[in-house]
Amino acid sequence: MAEPGVQSVERALDLLEMLAEHGGDAGLSELSEQSGLPLATIHRLMRTLVARGYARRLPSRRYALGARVMGLGDAAGRQLGSGARRHLARIARELGETANLAMLDGEMAVYVAQSASSHSMRMFTEVGRRVHLHSTGVGKALLGELPDAAVRDIAARAGLEAATDRTITDVTALLAAVGEIRERGYAVDDGEQEVGVRCFAVVVPGVPVPTALSVSGPAARVSFEFGERAVPLLHEAAREVAAELSGS
Template sequence: MAEGNGVQSVDRAIDLLEIMTDLGGSAGLSELATSSGLPLPTIHRLMRTLVGRGYARQLPSRRYTLGPRLIRLGESAGRQLGAGARPHLERVARELGETANMAMIDRDMAVYVAQAASSHSMRMFTEVGRRVYCHCTGVGKMVLAQLPDSTVREIVARTGMPAATDQSITNVEDLIVELDKIRRQGYAVDDGEQEIGVRCFAVAVPDAPTPSAVSVSGPAARVTYEFGEKAVPVLHELARQVAGELLSVR
């Protein structure tokens, strides 16, 4: 049955997956019913199909979680999004002289989907596809800042907050304070929290389908706070350009 220009059952199945995502990756039937407005028999039917195809799982508790088949889709989509962003990252790497990155949140971690390296021999290098904790990276804190505090608490409860360096935030209340600061100032800073001697500035990609960020990073001796005053406006323009790429492939 069609709904508008789409297929109603497909729309509803996607709605259920998005509701589970918004709820941290899992949901009970009552939560799905409340958020979707669908009758329970319809939810049962759709969830059976999603479970059968591997896009959802049902736990012994009877709650539903996102399924493993979504991982392959997400990784492929990330590669495609990264390909579109790369020319813009390369321009910024040339303009600022430091490594430019794009990352998005995936399964409670930040995953790098594109990078353009600095021309300096001493530079920041992160492999595309690398997954990092959100609480101790610039891009990670920037994606967390796009989420409600309640969701942030759920994420760090699942992942923990291990210290990558002695500068890493390891307390959830301190992280919440940091995220509030990031939201107010419009950018995040990783000041040796992931790697000693490395500093990173990151901003959000507006209207991305999943919380995403772009950043510039390098040795702290070059990537100073004065450098950041120049870099942040450039990153905001980069984020708008990347957002345009994302809109063009929706």
């Protein structure tokens, strides 16, 4: 049985998570409505978070995530990437294609680690690169972890720009695709981010920040038959990464 937490700490963390869910900023009334806490309590907690740099008050009187949260996120991403590299290396070695680890970063995904393919023609994504969620394998896998309302919100804020003629550019179609991803347990980028490139991606289960593993390469090599081998290996690696992060 889990030990009871410190209520004020739990409430402050809940507020930070709510700010992230709202895309990084929200008003007091929104936070009060979602949390069920009185406005006076929300105001007191937010004032403390602002004083410590974990939140900031905007000219609009709304609240946004602060710089100290970003610093913690960067540190967590580096640590996660370091711990996952051997799993990525195994995926790249066994499948012969590039393996990536990405995390949700607002309305984008950011790559935090990679193990490159040994082929001369291979996919290379710079660690630290931020990409749209609707057009990438890791991005769509991450969207599958979010409720439909959050998917709609991200689509409205970030837009659904077409990277190729295969990119999903309609929110209804995106929601349908996300529903399929939830059912089958993995996402596919079939030339939606880059022509001639295919990617299979799965989420890392049970981690605080939505995180995804992927393998990608030229569509001529990364076929759907390839995916039948790749997806189970990605799921296995994702469970191992999750277990290491939880200390189990």
